[in-house]
Amino acid sequence: MLTKLFIVALVLTATAGIYSIVATRNLLRVLIAMEIISKAAVLLLMLAGAINGQMAQAEAFAVALIIIEAVVTAIGAVLCIALHAKTGSLDIGLLGKAAQAILPTAAQATPAVLPTQATPAEEGAHNAE
């Protein structure tokens, strides 16, 4: 029973994260979504470790994963700050046309907003769509 629940939990968590990446318009949310998917990965590692008995190795892997994802998120956050300082917006339209092919909502998003139109963009930046 526990195995099944583990599988359900990690798949649902991963789904939430993936859905967020696809549906969001705010770059910081993409970071949060990646963190959520990494939690699903930790759950999978717990399950794998329990199944094959190599708990120590699974735990070591999980620790490395957590630390690395934290550093990745830090760099991502700094990139977001830099992008926002340049354009005043955190909209996914900033990523350009190629991104629109990969991330569906970008196609409907507003492109980089000029500083004079800052207000709705700022509202969007910290309200997150």
Place this chain on the structure above:
Amino acid sequence: MGFSTVTIIILLIAVVLAAFAAVVVRTLPAATIFLAVTSVFLASALYLFGMQLAAVIELSVSAGLVTAILASAIALLKPADDKPAATEAGRGDASSNAPANAARNSRLMRYLALPIIMLALAVALLILAPDLDSSLIWTDIYSFSPQALLWGERTLDIIALIFVILAGVLGVAALIRRREGEER
């Protein structure tokens, strides 16, 4: 064995719910808080599993450090928009409510699919996913030590993690200064 199956099940459900909340909630600060909450539940599950080192690291790094980083990022992005937003709100309800409602509705439509998908997957997996006889696994949970493994056999991984942190520090240093330059 030492852990309670029921507690772990509750924690797993809590992790899923908190992750779902982090995704659908409206404001960024709230999303960050729910992410931290997810980390706390996951850390508790790790601890009950016997993975104490991972639990501590999850708690301090994910629930602590990452939340702090995200919160700082959000805070750094806020100062520019607080004042204009206030004046907009004060200017008249009719003009500002309509777009807000429209935004809320479009958000609802966009995220409506998620709980449906999640429920469908949950049902499908509960029926289809393989189960393992509990007596075969979850044994000797407390008798392993990742520390011994990491420092003893997998030293290379620790060296590699040092490089990761170095790269991270250099990266932040490289990009941060640019931001200050822009603001000036």
Place this chain on the structure above:
Amino acid sequence: MGILFLLVPLICLFILNLPRRGAAAKLAPWVLGVVAVLQMVFAATSHLACWEPFIGFFTLPVPVALVVDPITAVLLFTIALVVAVVTVVGIQGDARDKVITSSLVLTVMAGMNGVVMVRDLFTLYIFLEITALSCFVLIATRKELRSLSAAFRYFILSGLASLAMVLASALVFMQVGSLDFALVAAAINGQDPATMTGLILFVVAFCIKAGAVPFHGWLPEAYSSSSSAISVLLAGATTKVAGVYAIIRLSSEVFAGIPGPAQAFMALGALSIIVGAFAAMGQKEMKRMLAFSSISQLGYIVLAAGLAGAAADVTVSLGGLQTSIAMLAIIGAVVHFVNHALFKSLLFVNAAAVEEQCGTTQLDQLGGLTDRMPVTGWTSVIGFLSTAGLPPFSGFWSKLLIVIALVLANQWVYAVIAILMSLVTLGYFLILQRKVFFGELRKGFEELKEARGALVGTSLILAGLTTALGLLFPFVLLLLQGFGLV
């Protein structure tokens, strides 16, 4: 001995950051140059017995699982070569930027060295992340909107690829109980759904990192919007080590014999060759054209790697050489890896020269440059002839090996694709040459001078290397025979 390749960049990283900013900035190119040269020497001599007495010196009290086998040694040498080119092209920016960027180049170098030396999926993941983290920042160092957004796009895709890799590793770990290459290769059978999911995730993850079609979305912008030195680094080393090397190693060793991933790599490799070549034709900017050309060339390596995994261990005899199809494919892949580092770096150095002297890389604003920049023009001719696979340049040999391996394995469709696309490659490069280097000298360029000495020298050296490797390749084969590989 492998630990050296991590320690040297690390020590030099500290040396670089000790002095004050101004002095450190002047010191930076020398430090990078010394590290690159040292690594080339170490890699080239790694198999020699002269290292024996020193091994005890390097062995730490704890085990460090780094292995330097022939493929690894060749790749370490290539990485160092590309870093040397990067040093010569020059890191731009003010003193602080120079120091931090050079430090990041050292970090990415350590990461890449680690990737090619490890024999374990877990450690591989960590070193891949080191490389990726450094790259995110390196792409963004130009700090224009275009660079930042290209960096973020790479960030998202690479981040997803890494997560996919972790999930895949966990699934494989679940079945096998270990992540060591040898143990996984022995135990894996790709039968149960969990492992199949894991293999699919691995294919997706590494194809994203390698820029294979249809996961190449991040590549053209990343290559064209980063500064010249970083473009050379990305094209010549990082994308290949992070993605393509992993595909080579996994397909030929770890997942060898399992049909799923191997067929997938072959198909996606061929798709990359085709899409990259045709997309390059339609480009209007030099660096984007080179980026799509890279996608196409990397497709060849991925195709060969897939073949190495798919081919049964059939031994064949070719005029005195006894080998197996898989070995031919691997040698073809690795040699093409080295060749691509040579000719793509050369072409990006030329692009840097054009950008510096003319101020633009838009094809419709350039023309007839060979008149004023003869070295740049003629070395670029050598570069593209090698890319298209024409003899006597080195590109010819690696493509020939790959095509022979395909034919021997009865993969006629793929072989035909490989040959035909070489012609298309020739096509788009002829367009490039006609528009940029030959033809009428555009008005306003009468005052144009040849590029600075460093760039000219580097182009000459790289062009010389690709020609020499092409002319001397039969000797290389004899060398491999001496090693018992062929």
